[in-house]
Amino acid sequence: MKLIYCLLLLGPVFYPALEMGRYFTKNGKISLYSSSPLEDIRAQNNSATCVLDAGTGDIQLAVLMKGFEFKKALMQEHFNEDYVESDKYPRAVFKGKVLNNNAIQYTKDGVYDGSVKGTLTLHGETREVEASGKIEVKGTAIHVYSEFMLLLSDYRIGIPAIARNNVSNKIKITVDCVLGPLKA
């Protein structure tokens, strides 16, 4: 009988942990933006996969480089052939952890500040990345949003001499993913 009382009392304490499962999307949006004197460079990819384990804070994002769409065909061709060499390196993958995972109540609606640290593999190079952003919980959906900068030179992505004055080494990456529960 004492055991049943204990379980009933502890139930609400452990309930959120039991609820915290994995969340995912296959339609995550990743955009890139770079300002240049000639013209701003923008592209979006809306087929990124993202899996978040709310219990551990593990997060993984994967994106196919050829899925970045530019308004101008020439820009898209240069991006794939001369910069990221997407035939040779078709995917970019981020694997990391939500650093303040304990502060995020995945079972309670709200907007939480989040910071993520992990490794980003792009163009065959792996570098440590840390970014901050927002995690919004709304019902069973989790909206993950973050912006961070990366340097092309960190990933051995060279800028051809002819474009050096027009393409910045600094690129802004925006991650915008709405995740739903992953059923086992």
Add this chain to the structure above:
Amino acid sequence: MNLKKIIGPALAVVIVAGAMYAYRQFARPNESMQAIKADADLTADSLVREFEVHYNAANSKYLGKVISVRGMITEMDYPGAIIVLGGPGKPSSVRCYMDSAELLPARQLKQGMQVSIKGSCTGFNTDELLGSDVILHRCVVNRQEP
């Protein structure tokens, strides 16, 4: 003297034509998917199988190419925007991200229909939790099969 008179204007014409060509190349939008002839035409199942069994060979064969894929619609996300082709209950599929100009015709489609969709292959996404998907972008509906 006469030669100088000819060279000047000819050079100007060449420079202007060159500049126009360069600008047209620079501002060229992506070609309409409806106008592009597919490099390959196959079923969703066989495309997925090729990537699963011979990943590198399939990448060289299909990456960046326009392909037509036939199969059954198993899922539709954001009505008309994403059409998933495959077998019922199979973890692997072909995910077709529709061209924004194609949203209206795509919205007429329903789950369970057999369709043929043309798009640019951007690769194979594989994940132990989420399964494996061949991804097609800028997709258009080819025709509705009976």
